[in-house]
Amino acid sequence: MAQTRFQISTSGPGLYEFTSVVADWVAARSLDGLLTLFVQHTSCSLVVQENADPEVQDDLQAFYHRLVPPTSDPSMSYLRHTYEGPDDMPAHIKAAMLPVSLSIPVQSGRMVLGTWQGIYLFEHRNAPHSRRVAAHFSA
Amino acid sequence: MAQTRFQISTSGPGLYEFTSVVADWVAARSLDGLLTLFVQHTSCSLVVQENADPEVQDDLQAFYHRLVPPTSDPSMSYLRHTYEGPDDMPAHIKAAMLPVSLSIPVQSGRMVLGTWQGIYLFEHRNAPHSRRVAAHFSA
Amino acid sequence: MAQTRFQISTSGPGLYEFTSVVADWVAARSLDGLLTLFVQHTSCSLVVQENADPEVQDDLQAFYHRLVPPTSDPSMSYLRHTYEGPDDMPAHIKAAMLPVSLSIPVQSGRMVLGTWQGIYLFEHRNAPHSRRVAAHFSA
Numbered sequence: 001m002a003q004t005r006f007q008i009s010t011s012g013p014g015l016y017e018f019t020s021v022v023a024d025w026v027a028a029r030s031l032d033g034l035l036t037l038f039v040q041h042t043s044c045s046l047v048v049q050e051n052a053d054p055e056v057q058d059d060l061q062a063f064y065h066r067l068v069p070p071t072s073d074p075s076m077s078y079l080r081h082t083y084e085g086p087d088d089m090p091a092h093i094k095a096a097m098l099p100v101s102l103s104i105p106v107q108s109g110r111m112v113l114g115t116w117q118g119i120y121l122f123e124h125r126n127a128p129h130s131r132r133v134a135a136h137f138s139a
Numbered sequence: 140m141a142q143t144r145f146q147i148s149t150s151g152p153g154l155y156e157f158t159s160v161v162a163d164w165v166a167a168r169s170l171d172g173l174l175t176l177f178v179q180h181t182s183c184s185l186v187v188q189e190n191a192d193p194e195v196q197d198d199l200q201a202f203y204h205r206l207v208p209p210t211s212d213p214s215m216s217y218l219r220h221t222y223e224g225p226d227d228m229p230a231h232i233k234a235a236m237l238p239v240s241l242s243i244p245v246q247s248g249r250m251v252l253g254t255w256q257g258i259y260l261f262e263h264r265n266a267p268h269s270r271r272v273a274a275h276f277s278a
Numbered sequence: 279m280a281q282t283r284f285q286i287s288t289s290g291p292g293l294y295e296f297t298s299v300v301a302d303w304v305a306a307r308s309l310d311g312l313l314t315l316f317v318q319h320t321s322c323s324l325v326v327q328e329n330a331d332p333e334v335q336d337d338l339q340a341f342y343h344r345l346v347p348p349t350s351d352p353s354m355s356y357l358r359h360t361y362e363g364p365d366d367m368p369a370h371i372k373a374a375m376l377p378v379s380l381s382i383p384v385q386s387g388r389m390v391l392g393t394w395q396g397i398y399l400f401e402h403r404n405a406p407h408s409r410r411v412a413a414h415f416s417a
Contacts, residue, residue: 040253105414114318136244179392
């Protein structure tokens with residue numbers, strides 16, 4: 001068993017890949033096992049997504065921004081938790097919809113990711129943030 | 140390794156926090172490890188959300204009610220599984236969209252939750268229910 | 279600890295149940311433990327859903343098709359990643375929204391699924407695919 005924490009700096013909404021730092025940490029275990037990631041915030045998410053075409057990441061961000069627009073949008077005027085600005089409550093809504101934890105089997109120190117799968121921190125807030133992702137590996 | 144089951148009584152749609160009963164059970168293990176929760180139903184969900192301002196919980200419920208309205212809403216007339224009433228199929232849709240399982244690393248008997256993170260049962264049905272959440276802890 | 283991989287053939291969008299092959303593999307372990315499933319693709323998902331009325335599965339597919347329509351729909355014209363056709367980017371969007379991994383406690387070789395819960399591969403692409411789901415069991 002091993003545990004660590006990853007720190008990811010964000011500068012506005014969108015996807016931030018951190019596959020390689022996770023892969024390096026898992027490789028150091030060089031065993032079969034299970035990796036679990038858990039994001040310690042309620043306004044960003046973890047997603048596994050295609051890492052080939054960067055347009056996929058832009059399109060994901062664009063879709064979720066339209067599905068859950070800022071509270072400055074008239075269609076969202078029924079929401080009340082707006083203390084931290086128009087991106088506050090939509091961030092919580094997206095954090096409920098998209099994964100807070102991910103579990104990925106590991107074989108001989110390699111996560112069994114598909115060919116095009118990368119691991120991303122999906123930031124939902126406008127302001128820069130430093131995000132923490134707790135990691136657990138069990139052999 | 141240890142396993143248990145939590146029982147959560149609900150009285151209509153919304154978020155029901157049960158962080159403290161989980162924390163107590165995990166504390167009794169007093170070890171590093173991994174906690175996994177799994178909800179044994181297809182019409183409610185598990186979410187990790189902000190536990191500071193109760194308006195967040197109300198807003199979450201309001202958003203998902205609008206995103207997936209009851210089948211009595213004309214926009215949902217294409218749905219066919221309505222045996223148990225207008226909140227039946229929307230509950231299944233929300234149960235697919237929001238987590239059925241959560242995994243949270245544990246350090247020295249404490250879940251590594253962020254400052255504002257609480258664990259909630261998100262009830263999607265109108266009638267009162269007794270919900271079961273299976274828990275697994277591995278050291 | 280044990281690991282395997284399940285192969286699921288799909289022929290268009292919708293839910294494909296594979297509960298029984300998972301149950302058989304877990305039963306062969308005949309122990310308490312934790313099962314984790316991870317789908318190795320970014321255009322399909324894993325869901326736990328009702329396995330009683332097949333209309334639930336049709337309704338789920340219908341709802342998510344309306345929530346995230348093909349890029350041939352004018353409302354989706356802002357999306358740019360359309361290389362593989364109008365079902366390409368919507369599949370990625372649904373793969374972010376619906377689970378990529380699931381964890382289910384196991385007692386004496388049986389998953390603690392609720393009475394009506396089944397495990398499904400949710401295919402988001404139109405063309406036939408062979409999908410891989412990695413499985414990990416830890417006692």
